[in-house]
Amino acid sequence: MVYPKKHPGGPGILLKYAGKDASAAYEPIHPPDAIQQNLVPSQCLGPLAEISGVQEMSTEVIERTKDEIRVAQAMKERPPLSRILNLADMEKVAKSVLPHSAQAFYFAGTDDEVSLRENRRAFDRFFFHARVMRAVRKCDPSTKILGYDSALPLFVSGAAQASLGHPLGELNITRGCGKSNIIQMVCGFASVSRAEIAAAALPSQTLFLQLYRTRNEEATVNLIQEAERLGYKAIFLTVDAVVVGNRERDVRSIWDLEKEEGKNRYYEEGDGEEEINLLGKSSFANRNDGLDADMSWELTIPWLRSVTKLPIILKGIQCVQDAVLAAEMKVDGILLSNHGGRQLEYAMPPLEVLFQLRQRRPDVFDGLEVYIDGELLECFSNINFQDIIRRRYTARNRFAFHRATAVGLGRPFLFALSAYGEAGVAKIVSILQREIVTSMQLLGAASLRDLTPKLVERVDWEPVKREYKL
Amino acid sequence: MVYPKKHPGGPGILLKYAGKDASAAYEPIHPPDAIQQNLVPSQCLGPLAEISGVQEMSTEVIERTKDEIRVAQAMKERPPLSRILNLADMEKVAKSVLPHSAQAFYFAGTDDEVSLRENRRAFDRFFFHARVMRAVRKCDPSTKILGYDSALPLFVSGAAQASLGHPLGELNITRGCGKSNIIQMVCGFASVSRAEIAAAALPSQTLFLQLYRTRNEEATVNLIQEAERLGYKAIFLTVDAVVVGNRERDVRSIWDLEKEEGKNRYYEEGDGEEEINLLGKSSFANRNDGLDADMSWELTIPWLRSVTKLPIILKGIQCVQDAVLAAEMKVDGILLSNHGGRQLEYAMPPLEVLFQLRQRRPDVFDGLEVYIDGELLECFSNINFQDIIRRRYTARNRFAFHRATAVGLGRPFLFALSAYGEAGVAKIVSILQREIVTSMQLLGAASLRDLTPKLVERVDWEPVKREYKL
Amino acid sequence: MVYPKKHPGGPGILLKYAGKDASAAYEPIHPPDAIQQNLVPSQCLGPLAEISGVQEMSTEVIERTKDEIRVAQAMKERPPLSRILNLADMEKVAKSVLPHSAQAFYFAGTDDEVSLRENRRAFDRFFFHARVMRAVRKCDPSTKILGYDSALPLFVSGAAQASLGHPLGELNITRGCGKSNIIQMVCGFASVSRAEIAAAALPSQTLFLQLYRTRNEEATVNLIQEAERLGYKAIFLTVDAVVVGNRERDVRSIWDLEKEEGKNRYYEEGDGEEEINLLGKSSFANRNDGLDADMSWELTIPWLRSVTKLPIILKGIQCVQDAVLAAEMKVDGILLSNHGGRQLEYAMPPLEVLFQLRQRRPDVFDGLEVYIDGELLECFSNINFQDIIRRRYTARNRFAFHRATAVGLGRPFLFALSAYGEAGVAKIVSILQREIVTSMQLLGAASLRDLTPKLVERVDWEPVKREYKL
């Protein structure tokens, strides 16, 4: 058992639903086999249907909140899928149809969200020296990632809790990727079980596993062995999240809804510290109390090597020094990432790390595959929503100039799923395909091999502030 | 025949007008001789007047759209021409009187329009070391371009579809240039035929031809030979548009109008991918499916040399390396341009390319003439219209410091034409004349030869955000 | 006596309250023993109660001003303390509940408040190279300051007139610090006497004294000797405030209130210069006319050494040269500070001074302890309130990279006190504890020793404009 002594989400959430039907809150954030995996039989008290009081309560007519009314209206008014021209369009629709709490979880960055925005702004400092008069009519953007075919130089990166946005959750991503020949890294906090995802995949389809190492080593080993059995092809060990970042947007989302409903709470004398433990951390953070914050180069890598033959990739490398260490430890790959700006504030943007790595230690690229995190398209802004949205493809076709193998994209797929289900996922891939091919052709590149560092220059001017033009 | 197998604008546009009088949509984008040039007699079914159903339909009373009402009102409220003090003023009037779809076509940049705006912002990083105590009372801004006289160091660059803005289209530009002694490069997608333009020119007037090479080599050769016969003096081969950029503003313009009319369309279950091929590309992009994306230094330049004795200029050079290659291939000139920000996103601004070329390979200027694209004055902004308008003359009088021979300007002439017809074109030239002469005098330069690189410094500060002060 | 000849606040304030009960204006800005310390018995005319006219006046019903009504309403609507997630939240509440004049005093910077804002913006130019795979489960942020234990690498810096925000003034800071094991530097202009503060402290608690040297040397010596008797452990001599900066926000606050009450004053012919001496300086500036503007390295340091054995720290060092001089003079520490942006406009931000010191003269760190001023979280803005708020912790966990010993924070404690009294002070410390520990863990640091300069890079891009997301 993983968490034998306490509820991983903390006691607060149990008290909140005591005596009530908690299904609506439980299902999006627990995989279906969570009970079998985590509870001993004696802790399973019996089926819910037998407890009559709860049953009655669950048939109560619940008045819809303003947020629910907004979401329902927005679902009706989604534009036709043919009018989604880029990832920003998709994100805008997703934002309109996501419940506020799901928005808060998906969009949140740490603290003031500086890392989150700087990740994205970094792309604006790299300009092209486009080449002309080259034969580019036939342009092939396909590649191999850890030896597995990929239609595009990108993969779906782990991003938690897809069922907040759509009842079928990650399964739709799996199906969309299968048809599009895109590899999916399955999140360590997926809302669908690893087995269900494997079952939804095509026989030829490649899946990677995102691993969070917990303090319960046995459970971690079981998880890896299950993934091997299910045919997962690589382990992405998360190293940038030994504790959970301070995502205030997420914490505040409940209070935002209270305020919207006109149920403001005010300070009363004696109103002190006691509440903070219950409410001051997001429920997501509470559920991650078991993470192993004592991983080390000396112990963790050899241990992981000893329990699996799968390729090992470190997800969350944030500086040149650690990239060098990873190469020395002979892992199979590194994903340059600061967890999408959700962990350390003022973390160096992955694109800058890639650039520095290329400048200072190009030898690292010879020993392992280097991936890089895409950017979050948008973050909420009270001031000016339009000014911080941007398209994501820039990440994808430019990574290669620094010889990164592929870009991992997480949130765009969650957005697509939330907005249009499986059709949305397919749409995202087709948009990316078109954008990558057009850009390659205009750069004079007929294949990814033609994308060399000389085509890119880091400029010394501040990028123009961009507006959203949907 | 150029397009023997299919309609260059795609099948969608044919279906849209099936059984209707398509004249209003056809005329602005096809030169009058398009049928003679492109269809065999058997494809010409007869005069429209004989088909009675269509005739009736075409007499239907069409209710005016909000956009049409806006345009009609704006035409009435144009300021007197004497109050147009600069090119931004002209652009503002043009924007107010252009139908939305014409605006979208003229103003569109690629993707998020970063290239488009950075092109213009680049000018703000170059400041002057003005010299005093020099005799400048007599100040002569005239020059020669490829040996032909020009009143100013600029020419009209190819810019498509002038008849979207004015029924007489490019002809007015031709007439205006004749009177002003300015050279016109006739666009490969002009809405008036090359012959009509030649006929409108004065005997002494110089015309250049912008050439798009299509996959139909024979048609291309015919076109060049026709231009030679008509007296065109140089060939500007477009090399930065082997595929058409992703100009979403243009694609969206139809939907914007629907929305304005309150005819919103929403997503329905099953609403999938099929539509994208019809609507996801602009009609302009559809019509350019025949472009040759397999041009090369090795084959294309020698071929072009073999079919014409006219000077050859490459339009769309975007980096130092290709400028060097062009010099090695002994072409007669290069036009540093990224197609006005309409093709590759994050393309290096032409002014920066000019600066780098001057720094790194000044020898290139000895072998050929170097021209540079002007900047687009304005692009739409949902946020702050005023803040991104600027005047264009900066392009014109500063180019010379890097020894460029002339600046090509496209959109300003379209704007002038759309706003005031031929009088507008003449006005633009007179404004530019005044601005260039005044600036030269204040710089201590009595002729273009006095404009040396030492007068310019690339500053290291971020330029102030500018406002529009009409 | 310190000011034998005139009232330190100038004659204007005496005239203003002539014949009236001045208690409400007197008490927040004078410590209780001000009369005993500064007046000879012959100047004390007797108890106020005997003067009947004044008594009557003081029972008059005073109509509440708009500002008072605003404050009362804001006090009712404070959010629960558990919803204060960061220092910006606290500051926002403080701003809402502070009377306008207190706001003006606390928030004011000098002149146009450029120094004030640049102090804060400097933190946005330093990014992290976070390290992963290090054992950080046990993370200890405690340190020693001048040999005294501190739970966190920060202390409460001197900040004047706490009773403007809360009737108990600095006493609550003292009590909060005692429980949290944080050191308090007691302001030279505290609204509570040094003796009262000492009495409120725990026996084990450390207090430092902020010293303003006046022209009355005897009074200064008395003050030091009193502090020694009361157990204060160090002298922070203020060197950046020999005259008082031009804090216009403070000067204008009275006029703002007049305007709010609709009592505008207009210019009349002959309205000249005479008023400026009365109103053109803030009352705070007037009270500081006695400061010694003739301190010098040669005379002042030896003199201070001769009158106390306590460690001497110079508060307000603003450049590398003076840091070197301080080391040569063998003082015990320096506090890099420009008085929170309240003195010289265009002063170099302390973080930049720290960075330069580290680069150019790392030897200085061997001879003395280096502290650095935190940043003011927010300053008023008529334009965009949200855009300039930020969190302060960045100061705290990043200072160490340049080997500063601790960060001094002033205003956050005033804000906490004003908003929630003593509970607010405790809350601030607990927020800082959480933020520092989380950031250290995500940086791969288990103790302050692990925070080395290599973890920080001064980036060459302009920081993103940040929004406030409460």
Place this chain on the structure above:
Amino acid sequence: MVYPKKHPGGPGILLKYAGKDASAAYEPIHPPDAIQQNLVPSQCLGPLAEISGVQEMSTEVIERTKDEIRVAQAMKERPPLSRILNLADMEKVAKSVLPHSAQAFYFAGTDDEVSLRENRRAFDRFFFHARVMRAVRKCDPSTKILGYDSALPLFVSGAAQASLGHPLGELNITRGCGKSNIIQMVCGFASVSRAEIAAAALPSQTLFLQLYRTRNEEATVNLIQEAERLGYKAIFLTVDAVVVGNRERDVRSIWDLEKEEGKNRYYEEGDGEEEINLLGKSSFANRNDGLDADMSWELTIPWLRSVTKLPIILKGIQCVQDAVLAAEMKVDGILLSNHGGRQLEYAMPPLEVLFQLRQRRPDVFDGLEVYIDGELLECFSNINFQDIIRRRYTARNRFAFHRATAVGLGRPFLFALSAYGEAGVAKIVSILQREIVTSMQLLGAASLRDLTPKLVERVDWEPVKREYKL
């Protein structure tokens, strides 16, 4: 006679007032002796009073315009002079009380007013390394300019047409400077005659002459000889205005007023070019058609030496090369200036020129006195008025770090005069005195000699956007 053949303001203005009493338009822009100086007796047709028709017309009741009503209201609502804390306050009042056309003339910069704003922004890139522990109680900001005493290191620079703002025009500046011991450079286009100004000066007061050389050499010589007779002490030859810059704000001001009155004019067919010569240039520009645009180092300096023994200063040096030439020509001083951003667009800001001169050719400072133009505090903005106002004193106390002798300030005195007459002028000097002394003290400087280049650093970050906090 200076302009024997035509009216210097062009024929348009004559036609406008034909048959009318033109006194109101004539007086602010012509000195009282303009007729005697410029017309031969035969051109003087007799006194106006005899022409009865005009007399009648002039007694017509003229309805007040919206602009006049606004000005009258603003005059009533000026704040008391004691509430003017800085030069931005003064400018704000001036702006409110100036007629629109006077605003346009005073505030106008050339073209898009980039030079104008960059002049000011340059000051934001220079920060201080303040020194502490220095005896600054006695702080003396006085200096000598060309050997003449000045209370502060600044002088009143030439700025035209003071009577647009106040009927007494420059005379009030003269009187204010006399009392304050500040030197006045009398503008070449002053609205009061040089003789009247000399008469208003104290016997001990120093006046300089700003000279515009016209094509009529004899008239120029007469003017210099008159100035010598009147006791002017130096000649500032204007070299940056051989033609008049394109100040569109000024040109547009008439149209703005028309629009405000609802008297819009629209384009009519045939509305062409003819008007531009009448209206496309400001009346100020028209009146300056006689300027000598053929000055040269070789001829002009020797000629000027030959006609006067007064010190010669070149006003409008804009680069290091010309500063070096000036030193070689042995002139007595140079004023680094681009005419307040009113002439060449994208001119290098004077402060940057000063910095470059100091870096590259410090020897120039040995041979002559170097002055620098202050910055314009504010320019109109349709978008954000508050964001571009700033205080001017930064110019004054920082110039010295680069060894400039003094700063010339023009517009602040016009603003002061317009807002409060002579009392305003005195107020400006007293504000500057306070700001300079306070800043010097906080920098550790007791005299101007203590202000050395080491105290200043040009920073590499973009200055914060400043707000106005009146």
